[in-house]
Amino acid sequence: MTAFIKSFSIKKRDFVRAGEASINVQNILKSLNMDHKLIRRIAICGYEGEMNAVMHGGDGILTVEIDTGRIILDIADNGDGIENIELAMQKGYSTATEEHREMGFGAGMGLPNMKVNSDMLSVESEKGKGTHLHMEFYVSTD
């Protein structure tokens, strides 16, 4: 049974609104008095995924689902897609443009950061069609 589900749209190259979906998710989790460290991990993953969608995605959707015992983040876009997921998972590998790098993106840490900070990460992508990131965070019940 899903207790709560909410989606936020992400617009391609919209650096004005970039980060807002993740901030909204953070506020929702705070209002539910979720564990502080858990919120920080989810904030990192949400932001990295959201920025990837802004920079490389077409339009996308970030969905947060709060379930019994776990929180799920789904970030799906219909943008560039990832040619080689194994390479993209490596620290330091980046396909960011010069414009992105000037803004401090493109460190090649996005997907590695998401892997470290989530309990489960799956990446599905097809070149030219888009990317779907699925992340799960387990909530301890003690």
Add this chain to the structure above:
Amino acid sequence: MSWKGWCKVTVKDLVEKFGLQAAAGEKGLGRSVKSGFCGDLLSDVMANAPEGCVWLTIQSHQNIIAVAVLREMACIVITGGHTPDIETIDKAGKEGIPLLLWPGSAYTLAGSIYSAGIT
């Protein structure tokens, strides 16, 4: 004068002690500063900046505000004399994140803040 042993240092204390210029987000000047972080690569900052930190960066575009909100920072200092974009100023005001300016290098300011007891 050092802040070592003080129980609480606020953003306003930093502004006054080091002559930082507040460009926006003044309503957050009462936030407490617990540590510091220097970084210009946003993924590095997202991964490693501690909560309640003063963040020194040369980045001046609007995306630094979301990073500061998500990492629950005390404030941002744009170093090296860089000036924030108007969108950055607007967002800082909206989110209540103090946006401060420092004309010198991050190295000198970080050293001074660290020496004062924010470690």
